[in-house]
Amino acid sequence: xxxxxxxxxxxxxxxxxxxxxxxxxxxxxxxxxxxxxxxxxxxxxxxxxxxxxxxxxxxxxxxxxxxxxxxxxxxxxxxxxxxxxxxxxxxxxxxxxxxxxxxxxxxxxxxxxxxxxxxxxxxxxxxxxxxxxxxxxxxxxxxxxxxxxxxxxxxxxxxxxxxxxxxxxxxxxxxxxxxxxxxxxxxxxxxxxxxxxxxxxxxxxxxxxxxxxxxxxxxxxxxxxxxxxxxxxxxxxxxxxxxxxxxxxxxxxxxxxxxxxxxxxxxxxxxxxxxxxxxxxxxxxxxxxxxxxxxxxxxxxxxxxxxxxxxxxxxxxxxxxxxxxxxxxxxxxxxxxxxxxxxxxxxxxxxxxxxxxxxxxxxxxxxxxxxxxxxxxxxxxxxxxxxxxxxxxxxxxxxxxxxxxxxxxxxxxxxxxxxxxxxxxxxxxxxxxxxxxxxxxxxxxxxxxxxxxxxxxxxxxxxxxxxxxxxxxxxxxxxxxxxxxxxxxxxxxxxxxxxxxxxxxxxxxxxxxxxxxxxxxxxxxxxxxxxxxxxxxxxxxxxxxxxxxxxxxxxxxxxxxxxxxxxxxxxxxxxxxxxxxxxxxxxxxxxxxxxxxxxxxxxxxxxxxxxxxxxxxxxxxxxxxxxxxxxxxxxxxxx
Amino acid sequence: xxxxxxxxxxxxxxxxxxxxxxxxxxxxxxxxxxxxxxxxxxxxxxxxxxxxxxxxxxxxxxxxxxxxxxxxxxxxxxxxxxxxxxxxxxxxxxxxxxxxxxxxxxxxxxxxxxxxxxxxxxxxxxxxxxxxxxxxxxxxxxxxxxxxxxxxxxxxxxxxxxxxxxxxxxxxxxxxxxxxxxxxxxxxxxxxxxxxxxxxxxxxxxxxxxxxxxxxxxxxxxxxxxxxxxxxxxxxxxxxxxxxxxxxxxxxxxxxxxxx
Numbered sequence: 081x082x083x084x085x086x087x088x089x090x091x092x093x094x095x096x097x098x099x100x101x102x103x104x105x106x107x108x109x110x111x112x113x114x115x116x117x118x119x120x121x122x123x124x125x126x127x128x129x130x131x132x133x134x135x136x137x138x139x140x141x142x143x144x145x146x147x148x149x150x151x152x153x154x155x156x157x158x159x160x161x162x163x164x165x166x167x168x169x170x171x172x173x174x175x176x177x178x179x180x181x182x183x184x185x186x187x188x189x190x191x192x193x194x195x196x197x198x199x200x201x202x203x204x205x206x207x208x209x210x211x212x213x214x215x216x217x218x219x220x221x222x223x224x225x226x227x228x229x230x231x232x233x234x235x236x237x238x239x240x241x242x243x244x245x246x247x248x249x250x251x252x253x254x255x256x257x258x259x260x261x262x263x264x265x266x267x268x269x270x271x272x273x274x275x276x277x278x279x280x281x282x283x284x285x286x287x288x289x290x291x292x293x294x295x296x297x298x299x300x301x302x303x304x305x306x307x308x309x310x311x312x313x314x315x316x317x318x319x320x321x322x323x324x325x326x327x328x329x330x331x332x333x334x335x336x337x338x339x340x341x342x343x344x345x346x347x348x349x350x351x352x353x354x355x356x357x358x359x360x361x362x363x364x365x366x367x368x369x370x371x372x373x374x375x376x377x378x379x380x381x382x383x384x385x386x387x388x389x390x391x392x393x394x395x396x397x398x399x400x401x402x403x404x405x406x407x408x409x410x411x412x413x414x415x416x417x418x419x420x421x422x423x424x425x426x427x428x429x430x431x432x433x434x435x436x437x438x439x440x441x442x443x444x445x446x447x448x449x450x451x452x453x454x455x456x457x458x459x460x461x462x463x464x465x466x467x468x469x470x471x472x473x474x475x476x477x478x479x480x481x482x483x484x485x486x487x488x489x490x491x492x493x494x495x496x497x498x499x500x501x502x503x504x505x506x507x508x509x510x511x512x513x514x515x516x517x518x519x520x521x522x523x524x525x526x527x528x529x530x531x532x533x534x535x536x537x538x539x540x541x542x543x544x545x546x547x548x549x550x551x552x553x554x555x556x557x558x559x560x561x562x563x564x565x566x567x568x569x570x571x572x573x574x575x576x577x578x579x580x581x582x583x584x585x586x587x588x589x590x591x592x593x594x595x596x597x598x599x600x601x602x603x604x605x606x607x608x609x610x611x612x613x614x615x616x617x618x619x620x621x622x623x624x625x626x627x628x629x630x631x632x633x634x635x636x637x638x639x640x641x642x643x644x645x646x647x648x649x650x651x652x653x654x655x656x657x658x659x660x661x662x663x664x665x666x667x668x669x670x671x672x673x674x675x676x677x678x679x680x681x682x683x684x685x686x687x688x689x690x691x692x693x694x695x696x697x698x699x700x701x702x703x704x705x706x707x708x709x710x711x712x713x714x715x716x717x718x719x
Numbered sequence: 720x721x722x723x724x725x726x727x728x729x730x731x732x733x734x735x736x737x738x739x740x741x742x743x744x745x746x747x748x749x750x751x752x753x754x755x756x757x758x759x760x761x762x763x764x765x766x767x768x769x770x771x772x773x774x775x776x777x778x779x780x781x782x783x784x785x786x787x788x789x790x791x792x793x794x795x796x797x798x799x800x801x802x803x804x805x806x807x808x809x810x811x812x813x814x815x816x817x818x819x820x821x822x823x824x825x826x827x828x829x830x831x832x833x834x835x836x837x838x839x840x841x842x843x844x845x846x847x848x849x850x851x852x853x854x855x856x857x858x859x860x861x862x863x864x865x866x867x868x869x870x871x872x873x874x875x876x877x878x879x880x881x882x883x884x885x886x887x888x889x890x891x892x893x894x895x896x897x898x899x900x901x902x903x904x905x906x907x908x909x910x911x912x913x914x915x916x917x918x919x920x921x922x923x924x925x926x927x928x929x930x931x932x933x934x935x936x937x938x939x940x941x942x943x944x945x946x947x948x949x950x951x952x953x954x955x956x957x958x959x960x961x962x963x964x965x966x967x968x969x970x971x972x973x974x975x976x977x978x979x
Binding site: 381382383558559560564566567569573574576577578580588 | 770772791792793794796797802804808809810811812813814817820821822824825826829830831832833834835836837838840861862877880881
């Protein structure tokens with residue numbers, strides 16, 4: 081009992097930082113509708129800068145002043161990022177801001193190592209709060225008590241800021257309807273920048289306050305960002321009070337979960353989030369998100385199946401790829417196979433993301449399930465590779481059937497977060513169920529059958545499977561089912577009004593996507609000869625997202641190009657430089673700014689910039705334009 | 720003869736506010752009925768209950784005798800109810816023709832087909848519908864770049880795809896130019912009369928209402944005030960008080976038009 085109480089206090093202390101970071105993210109999202117992936121990076125920067133300042137300037141003023149100045153410096157960096165980067169891409173599809181901030185996160189990860197080194201750093205203790213007091217025979221740091229008091233204090237200050245100042249009223253108004261606020265003559269640019277700076281300040285302060293408690297590390301950004309997403313989603317996006325309640329809830333779950341159910345402690349938080357989202361789809365304190373006003377002039381170029389010339393072109397490229405083993409070495413072939421595997425993975429995500437409008441943040445779940453499925457087939461059934469390559473996708477399918485059923489009840493960011501929750505749950509199971517999965521040690525010895533064991537053989541097998549799968553997905557896009565799926569994405573109201581069952585169609589798409597991801601995962605297991613929990617991890621999910629977004633969200637098969645580009649670049653950079661993340665992040669940021677439509681979207685834009693010839697294919701739109709201008713298109717009144 | 724649409728004691732309240740209370744009316748095949756009333760009278764709530772978007776608190780909605788209360792919009796649609804929306808709802812990533820093809824695929828129960836190019840299916844049927852509403856020449860255009868009036872016409876074509884027995888049109892001419900309004904309504908009533916489709920529409924443009932409706936129903940504060948022919952409703956002093964105002968403007972204009 082005493083232990084429980086002491087743990088609960090420690091949980092409350094952790095909640096303070098979590099609340100600071102989460103409220104910052106929530107405020108930023110509320111006003112700018114940006115899911116700031118770099119929020120964890122700013123949290124980490126806050127900790128590093130505070131470490132430097134507090135180590136240099138001793139004494140209470142040096143320490144507390146150091147924390148504050150560090151947060152202000154990082155807030156200024158945040159404002160800079162908003163002005164230089166985000167302002168250019170507010171009009172881009174919403175996920176693109178996520179991609180851009182992800183690029184920044186990658187850059188910061190390498191930058192902190194360059195500046196502060198790779199070693200963990202131990203900051204100074206807080207002057208006046210170095211001691212501990214004894215409770216039930218256990219020591220509780222006095223600093224924890226300070227943090228416990230700090231959480232509600234910041235909540236109160238934020239409340240005052242938002243309810244008692246003109247700026248705060250504007251922010252709340254913008255959270256409800258930013259178009260209207262703009263119409264009232266408020267300078268949106270500076271409102272967005274100041275909101276962003278405040279949010280980043282809170283993140284940095286949350287990081288800075290951690291230095292007396294824990295060491296400063298260069299991977300603290302990813303560990304916090306997922307937790308913060310969870311907090312914000314449980315609390316309800318845009319709600320500061322919600323962030324506070326959820327931060328306490330999540331911290332207590334973490335603190336007490338370890339005592340009560342150590343086996344599932346890693347899952348507990350995500351289970352709670354899944355339950356909250358299913359019961360309250362907009363979080364505890366969130367409001368139903370109003371559909372964004374479709375900005376005028378957003379004109380998609382309607383998708384068309386490939387012409388026969390394009391088909392021949394693609395067939396030639398595949399044939400060329402099949403010739404690769406004739407002149408490439410074993411290393412190049414294994415890289416080639418890996419790229420192909422990720423082409424399939426990205427294509428499967430692309431199907432639900434761009435055709436179905438369902439952005440999954442946890443697509444690695446089905447990739448990893450496929451890998452484990454194949455591994456189980458080999459290890460427990462002694463099945464040959466052919467059978468394992470069937471069982472893998474079946475695992476992906478089964479996972480998608482279950483999680484998809486829950487997820488399609490939500491939409492937008494909440495959908496994304498629930499997919500993330502499911503991925504984390506499955507990851508935790510793989511990590512902790514050591515008897516079956518081997519836990520962290522993974523499952524080894526998943527080698528291909530002899531006929532595909534040579535690098536050439538495996539490459540050809542992968543190429544064949546991936547080419548056929550991507551072709552199948554493409555057929556599906558243009559089938560009536562694919563059209564119906566696109567209809568649910570374009571306009572739910574209209575889809576429902578013409579007899580389309582949105583949930584069933586999206587669920588089916590989710591399952592298709594999960595199955596193909598499972599197939600990619602099964603191939604991956606044979607490529608690597610082993611399976612580890614990392615195949616289910618967040619980095620794989622994020623890789624998938626980046627590939628799809630890089631390729632182009634409004635394209636039919638952009639993911640293929642995005643995957644090849646991203647994977648090849650990542651592997652090549654890794655072999656060339658220690659700062660691969662810095663370069664990769666910078667390239668992502670540049671690409672997003674240069675072409676928010678993605679690589680393929682960019683190419684298409686250039687292709688369609690040429691005026692179409694009067695008799696050429698695809699000129700019907702131009703003709704319709706012309707006839708409209710001439711006033712020929714008049715309504716026919718039936719007699 | 721039983722009515723095609725039979726609404727009885729329909730009611731809906733939001734947090735204690737009665738948006739619609741005790742509304743009953745009937746509509747027969749081929750009849751064109753306008754639902755008018757001031758803002759906040761409950762017209763949209765009524766409409767959204769009729770196509771299943773909102774579930775009523777009480778009352779029944781029968782289509783050819785079958786109670787459809789509790790059915791989702793897609794099931795109501797399967798029973799032959801087409802609708803257009805106050806703010807047009809179309810599939811912006813598709814061409815004009817594909818929008819209609821989408822509705823036709825659903826109507827022909829081919830939503831779950833995974834083979835074949837959807838853009839090639841039911842093409843002639845789609846073109847016939849587009850021709851009917853005067854949109855055939857723009858069939859290949861991306862729907863996202865259409866003018867608003869054309870979107871309304873496209874919506875009508877989509878709403879006609881399931882051979883509806885009942886057409887619900889929520890402010891069909893809002894946002895259109897005067898000439899377009901008349902044309903769209905003439906087109907609608909013409910199709911409805913020929914195909915024996917019952918039409919229920921809401922509208923704020925009294926020219927449109929009195930010109931095209933067989934009968935007019937007036938809703939105020941959630942209650943049905945009166946129902947009658949356009950002449951009767953126009954002359955009703957109560958209706959003038961709550962909604963039309965003096966109503967002289969229309970009469971004057973109408974007389975002027977009648978005797979040029």
